[in-house]
Amino acid sequence: RKEVEQDPGPFNVPEGATVAFNCTYSNSASQSFFWYRQDCRKEPKLLMSVYSSGNEDGRFTAQLNRASQYISLLIRDSKLSDSATYLCVVTGGATNKLIFGTGTLLAVQP
Amino acid sequence: SQTIHQWPATLVQPVGSPLSLECTVEGTSNPNLYWYRQAAGRGLQLLFYSVGIGQISSEVPQNLSASRPQDRQFILSSKKLLLSDSGFYLCAWSAGMGSGNTIYFGEGSWLTVV
Numbered sequence: 546r547k548e549v550e551q552d553p554g555p556f557n558v559p560e561g562a563t564v565a566f567n568c569t570y571s572n573s574a575s576q577s578f579f580w581y582r583q584d585c586r587k588e589p590k591l592l593m594s595v596y597s598s599g600n601e602d603g604r605f606t607a608q609l610n611r612a613s614q615y616i617s618l619l620i621r622d623s624k625l626s627d628s629a630t631y632l633c634v635v636t637g638g639a640t641n642k643l644i645f646g647t648g649t650l651l652a653v654q655p
Numbered sequence: 656s657q658t659i660h661q662w663p664a665t666l667v668q669p670v671g672s673p674l675s676l677e678c679t680v681e682g683t684s685n686p687n688l689y690w691y692r693q694a695a696g697r698g699l700q701l702l703f704y705s706v707g708i709g710q711i712s713s714e715v716p717q718n719l720s721a722s723r724p725q726d727r728q729f730i731l732s733s734k735k736l737l738l739s740d741s742g743f744y745l746c747a748w749s750a751g752m753g754s755g756n757t758i759y760f761g762e763g764s765w766l767t768v769v
Contacts, residue, residue: 549698579757588745588760589699632699643758645691647698 546571549635551646559654562623566649568633569615578609579634580618583648589632592618623653657682661746661761668768674719674733676764678746681727686748688729689758690721693743705729741768 551568558564570578578595593600595607595616606619616633633646661678668674680686690702701714703721711721718737722730729746746761 577756586743586763586765588763590760591757594757642701642704645699647696 547646548572548644549633549646551631551633551649553647554650554652556649556651557654558623558651560623560625562653563619563621564623564651565620566618566631566633566651567615568617568635568646568649569613570633570635570644571614572635573611573614575635577636577643578607578616579643580605580607580616581632581634581645583630583632585629589645592631620651623651625653625655627651628653657748657759659746659748659759659761661744661764663764664762665765666767668736668766670738670768671735674731674736674740674766676731676744676746676766678729678731678761679727680729680748683727683748683750685726687751687756688723689747689749690719690729690731691745691747691760693745695742699745703731736766736768738768741766 548571556564580592581589582592583589593602593607595609597609599608604621608617630648630650632648634643658681688705691699692702693699703711703713705711705723708723708726719733744764747758749756749758
């Protein structure tokens with residue numbers, strides 16, 4: 546089992562739609578969780594951290610379910626500019642380093 | 656504010672040639688530094704990390720090496736490139752290791768080995 550698993554997509558949605566991504570992780574001892582965004586042929590950039598109680602940043606909402614070991618990202622009112630790959634990131638391993646999922650590709654259509 | 660730069664941005668190298676990618680961080684001291692590789696259709700793979708000058712940890716056995724000659728300088732090298740070394744190489748830094756420490760990436764270097 547991969548340490549961090551994501552549905553690769555692509556998710557093709559119309560502008561204005563709500564879309565949700567899930568990510569599962571295998572290490573129950575993981576302490577920190579993040580979502581990164583990566584545009585085509587660019588470096589990943591931090592989108593938001595994920596807190597135990599869930600957190601929201603504008604149109605983006607992140608949730609953590611420790612019991613089931615999954616993280617979710619909800620995007621409301623999708624914009625064309627939201628088109629990108631979304632990477633789930635979890636701390637893990639003996640040295641608590643960041644482990645990246647392979648990403649979920651989102652394509653927002655006009 | 657902190658910035659991270661790496662170069663070159665793109666390079667095409669023949670099999671068996673050497674490689675040197677360089678990364679520098681500004682605006683912080685004693686950062687943790689990382690080299691990642693992202694192969695086509697695959698996730699980010701951690702290659703090396705460093706918690707201080709001259710301290711390098713390798714995550715996977717491979718054809719590459721890393722060095723940290725100065726606090727804010729991280730270099731990725733190879734003596735002889737293989738076709739399988741092609742990919743997108745990313746330097747990154749964080750203030751600490753693990754929980755709560757966000758990682759920030761450089762712009763990346765596209766390497767094609769031919």
